[in-house]
Amino acid sequence: MKVLLVTGGAGFIGSNFIRYLLEESGYAGKVVNLDKLTYAGNLENLAGIAERFPGRYAFVRADIADGEAVEAAILTHGVDAICHLAAESHVDRSIAAPDDFIQSNVVGTFCLLELARKHRERIRRFHHVSTDEVFGSLGPEGQFREDTPYHPNSPYSASKAASDHLVRAYHHTYGLPVTVSNCSNNYGPYQFPEKLIPLLIANALEGKPLPIYGDGKNVRDWLYVRDHARALWTILQKGRVGETYNIGGRCEKTNLEVLEALCAILDKRAPRPGGSYRELKTFVPDRPGHDRRYAMDCVKLEVELEWLPEESFESGLDKTVQWYLSNREWARRVQNGEYREWIRRQYPL
Numbered sequence: 068m069k070v071l072l073v074t075g076g077a078g079f080i081g082s083n084f085i086r087y088l089l090e091e092s093g094y095a096g097k098v099v100n101l102d103k104l105t106y107a108g109n110l111e112n113l114a115g116i117a118e119r120f121p122g123r124y125a126f127v128r129a130d131i132a133d134g135e136a137v138e139a140a141i142l143t144h145g146v147d148a149i150c151h152l153a154a155e156s157h158v159d160r161s162i163a164a165p166d167d168f169i170q171s172n173v174v175g176t177f178c179l180l181e182l183a184r185k186h187r188e189r190i191r192r193f194h195h196v197s198t199d200e201v202f203g204s205l206g207p208e209g210q211f212r213e214d215t216p217y218h219p220n221s222p223y224s225a226s227k228a229a230s231d232h233l234v235r236a237y238h239h240t241y242g243l244p245v246t247v248s249n250c251s252n253n254y255g256p257y258q259f260p261e262k263l264i265p266l267l268i269a270n271a272l273e274g275k276p277l278p279i280y281g282d283g284k285n286v287r288d289w290l291y292v293r294d295h296a297r298a299l300w301t302i303l304q305k306g307r308v309g310e311t312y313n314i315g316g317r318c319e320k321t322n323l324e325v326l327e328a329l330c331a332i333l334d335k336r337a338p339r340p341g342g343s344y345r346e347l348k349t350f351v352p353d354r355p356g357h358d359r360r361y362a363m364d365c366v367k368l369e370v371e372l373e374w375l376p377e378e379s380f381e382s383g384l385d386k387t388v389q390w391y392l393s394n395r396e397w398a399r400r401v402q403n404g405e406y407r408e409w410i411r412r413q414y415p416l
């Protein structure tokens with residue numbers, strides 16, 4: 068792997084992955100970050116990277132569904148591997164307006180696969196980043212395994228399931244050298260404040276209500292984003308072609324437990340005059356079709372590829388809170404839309 072195309076590299080996980088690749092992994096090649104810069108794409112997540120790694124990082128603004136633009140990027144930069152993260156990622160948005168999810172997650176992935184097939188002599192690996200949500204919802208017991216049947220419940224998870232099936236089919240039919248990973252809920256630096264943890268931090272610091280859907284007892288399995296980046300790099304290096312790997316933190320928490328843990332850290336690190344942050348907790352109407360519980364069995368990744376998370380929920384959450392406290396300017400620019408300035412300058416209407 069000399070030139071790795073990372074799609075969605077300006078998003079939350081993509082930018083953390085690129086930082087990990089260039090700063091920590093030991094990867095000596097070049098990263099080409101191809102991103103459409105939707106509302107979720109923010110090049111400020113990668114501030115300083117191009118300067119610190121001259122010749123080893125390039126940015127291309129393009130839609131993965133734009134075959135000509137992506138093909139030009141592949142040929143210009145001599146791409147020989149793809150790590151595909153670009154997607155519409157927020158479940159609530161998919162419920163309100165599913166269209167973009169079908170276009171980017173399904174059609175966009177199909178377009179990338181077609182290019183990988185066309186240029187199969189040069190593309191040695193296509194890694195597809197997916198989610199545990201494709202498996203549906205669990206009762207109180209059990210965990211998702213790699214061979215658990217798919218049962219997606221939201222437009223988001225259905226679109227990710229469709230893309231997973233296409234990737235698998237391109238391996239089975241055309242012999243494309245693919246790997247797939249399905250990961251649980253990530254948290255950490257640079258996460259857009261629409262997702263639970265950064266939303267709670269942002270609202271708490273502004274003294275706003277902390278919204279909890281339904282009874283707050285839905286369970287998610289939480290993983291610190293750098294551990295996801297480490298897992299992706301491990302799979303790119305050692306994963307067996309045609310295989311799927313579950314990634315998770317073995318860290319099941321109800322949403323109420325997440326809120327409690329966050330408020331305890333915030334109470335310590337940024338005390339709120341007049342009381343605890345938990346007083347801001349507010350129950351709001353439930354998400355339609357809200358999956359009750361996710362839990363991942365990641366034995367395959369742990370045993371076969373010798374990956375283990377390095378961060379516990381306590382240490383990861385503490386680092387996350389500290390990051391948001393030290394980067395309030397980043398959060399402010401995201402919240403008031405200033406982070407879009409660069410795009411407005413580069414691509415005037």
Ligand code: NAD
Pocket residue numbers: 074075076077078079080081101102103104105106107108109129130131132151152153154155156157170171175196197198199227249250251252253254259
């Ligand atoms: P994100 O919303 O923060 O970032 C998505 C990025 O993709 C953005 O930079 C956006 O501009 C880009 N993008 C969207 N549509 C595009 C298109 N058509 N062409 C090019 N770029 C496009 O998402 P994230 O949370 O970083 O998730 C990244 C990937 O990981 C997604 O595939 C998601 O399904 C998957 N995933 C996320 C989580 C999680 O907890 N966030 C967990 C498991 C898997």
Ligand code: DAU
Pocket residue numbers: 156157158159197198199200250251252253261262263264266278279280285286287322354361
């Ligand atoms: O499981 C992996 C998935 O995790 C990824 O594939 C998705 O891209 C990512 O967005 C995430 O999906 P969730 O729906 O689990 O994440 P979200 O942060 O939106 O919600 C986490 C839980 O918190 C969920 O049970 C809904 C609840 N919630 C969420 C928000 C935004 C609240 O109670 N209040 C809120 O305001």
